[in-house]
Amino acid sequence: MSNNLIEVRNLVKHFEVSKSVFSRNKKIVKAVDGISFDIKAGETLGLVGQSGCGKTTTARSLCLLDPKTSGSVNFYNPDTQNMESIDNIDEDGMRIFRRNMQMIFQDPYESLNPRWTIKDIIKEPLDIHNIGSFNEREEAVMEILRTVGLTPPENYLNRYPHEISGGQRQRVSIARTLVMKPKFVICDEPTSMLDVSIRISIMDLMLNLAKELDVSYLYITHDLAVARYMCNRIAVMFNGKIVEIAETEELLQNPIHPYTKRLISSIPIPDPKYVRERYEINFDELDKIVKDNPNEQMVDVGNNHFVATHETKEYLIES
Amino acid sequence: MENQNVDRDVKAAIKKNWRLFKQSKIGITGLVIVIFFGFLAILQPLLFLTNIWDEATYHPVVGYDAEKISRTVVECPDQYPTKEYPTREDCPRVDEVNIRYLKAFGIEAEVGDSYESNVQPAPPSSRHLLGTDSLGRDIFSQIMEGSQVAFLLGLISAIIGVGISTLLGTAAAFYGGKLDTYLMRQSDLVLMLPTLPFLFIISAFAELKVWHLAIVLGTLGGLGGTVITIKSQALQVKVKPFVDSARITGGSKRRIMFSHILPNVAPLALLYMVFSVTGAIASESVLSFLGLLNIDMSWGIMIYLSQTEGFIFTGLKYWWLIIPAGLAVTLLAGGFYLVGRGLDDVFNPRLRRR
């Protein structure tokens, strides 16, 4: 039996965009174009790439916010102890899936209902899934507030989101996400809008909770330095495809795909003495190659390190 | 303990919004006007209840009180100007009565006699603060009665209208598709409909009472342009991450619509409610001015009466018949509009001064 929590195979999400009001021709935007990955229990997988590469679309398809175009997503159902496809599960299965899959959003100012109190916001998942009695729910809210470091919880229960700071809001988001003890949480750049000095405390909190509550994350970010701090493995996405996936340190030390190399060489280093060398690539060419090879397979180059196969073919695209 | 907290927070929220509202001078002006008329509306029944006013004298519809005044009987000349009366308008003076007038009613009198007569309409006095109308009824009491009608009509139609448009607008945004298309076309249709002619037609078929008018105006307003505005606001809320978050957790459509989207559309709805009161008050005066409303007393009726009896053409000679009622319509309708502008500053922070 594998200990995978989530298995994604050839996930595709296309959007139809009409070119103009009068034309019937629809243009298809291939936001996510056949990506596959697994997430093991207790692991954090980073999904890294520039904006518009399909990271967020992947996340939204995974948690069924937007229906996927094709591909399969299997999840581990703790009740039956089997991998089950989310496409043909019954209502019970769906409830279990919903309970075990949560998402933390980027913008702490928009992700909490401004008209609700903190208590109601955190309690909502328990209300929806009818978990526990009234008193048990209240107790669970207090408990999770303590867990995310908002102490004493009584000070926060009846406040509104606009009365607390950005960092505290993100803690409330995390509390809401974890109150049902899910096994898998998607994090869409949860710290990118926070201040530097607060960011680390949120990241540390998430790392600690992952250990304590045995949660796996899919951590979406554009910042490799953050991904390095948070993730066990990193998948690099480019134009709707995963071009390279490996253990974090392996990927940073031995990048193979030119896009990964370019990405790594773009990250500023907080050390004035270090002179960074830029690895230049021709993006138009790379674009074309990725588009011309729609049925790209990943090849294993050892060390659990996978690269899109066009990289192993002759055309290397350094310029 | 917990309730105290909630109380404290609600109080704090009200305090904060009130502080913002206070910043807007026009909002405060509007609020003062609205409160003034609200006070008038409540005061009248209180005056009757406490017998400070007796209904026989001061009732706005069936009350009667005429001042007696003795006037000198004169004979108006045929030719003007004369030494005494420069123009035809000047005879008789306020303290005089034309003998021909008396004769027409078969009353015997001689020039130079004093003749005791009722003053209807009577100018303002300490007994009747705004005078009486041509039927000897107290104008001030009528203004008070008119405020009750205006508030009743304005608020009921606004609540009905905003209730309808909030529900439909949110539903259109949330379900989209055919329902959305239908509702939008319907609101286009209602927007194109000329409201006043439509109301004339309705009043031709049925006797319109105040609350009928409130329902009609409310429904028309509710199906009209407000639906589009509310829908666009609801669309903005619908894509907020907290709605996504509720969907991921498995929240039902009903929960998302009523617990997440509606409360966030509500402030805008309240704003439109306040604005639509203005329109309702104005429509009422137009309809009663045209005599199309089956109603005993309102500001529109007051102007209607002074018009049908010809006082409206006498310039400012009988000003108390026209100006108080006209001013009341203008002020209260304007007052609600100004309150709306003030609330706009509170609810739309982007308009707010830093």
Added chain:
Amino acid sequence: MPDLLLEVKNLSMHYDTLDGNVDAVKDISFSVKSGESFGLVGESGCGKTSVAMTLLQLQPDNSVITEGSIKLDGKELIGLSENDLRKVRWDSISIVFQGAMNAWNPVIKIGEQIREAMREHYPENSKQENIEKIDELFKMVGLDGSISERFPHELSGGMKQRAVIALALSCDPKIIIADEPTTALDVVIQDQILNEIKKVQDLLGLSLIYISHDIAVIAEMTDKIAVMYAGSIVEMGPTKDIFENPVHSYTRALLDSTPSIRGEKRKLKSLDGEPPSLINKIDGCSFAPRCPDRETKCNPTEHMRLVEIAPDHFVDICSQGKQ
């Protein structure tokens, strides 16, 4: 010794708001030599953008400068008339701010918009001269000359931001203020823009004031930095000195909380608490409530002011311990 191009002395500024005065800038002094790049680093709300706006005298209407002087090339900027200021802006000092790439007029070609700014400042130039100069500027920031005939919506975010830099250079300023110019951009494009700014600066010998919350970017871009916290500068000195030997606890905290992809993966340290509200007057050290060293090393009751602890390395006196 290179002359001082920009000299800011004891600058204090507050915003007049409904809730009271927000002390955004408190008694700030720094100077920039010609050809130098100066970094201003701090978290959001620490007053770094207020400083930038005050340097250009573009602060909002509700701001009040209570004290201080800003001398550019020996000329005092505070109190200049709007007409004189217009000459100074762009002519000698220009700014590239965060959202600048979205500030292009969508219906006018990029080149025309730059020419408009140039006409204002160099009325004697012929159209051909201006066109040639724009071509040259575009080349300098890595854009094709044909871009000037395009409309803003035809360009990507990175290209628009490059064009903004070209615009900022169009009137030959002596100093450029870059206020988080890459925050809304992707890492790869950020990298390209940073590269462009650096190249242009070297090529034209400009001074640069680079404002950012990202200490890694600051490390790469600047020779000298000032760390701001709650409206005050808490530490200032040569970039290398400060990264090697941070003295103030806040500077250390910033460095300790920045993840890097180089070197050993290390445990990052976080700071407790939140930055203080600038509405309330703060006695003594504004960082004291969050300071990990307040019990041991610092003297948080001291009135905040900078002292020189090494050549050119200034630090807030509160961190210098009880004396």
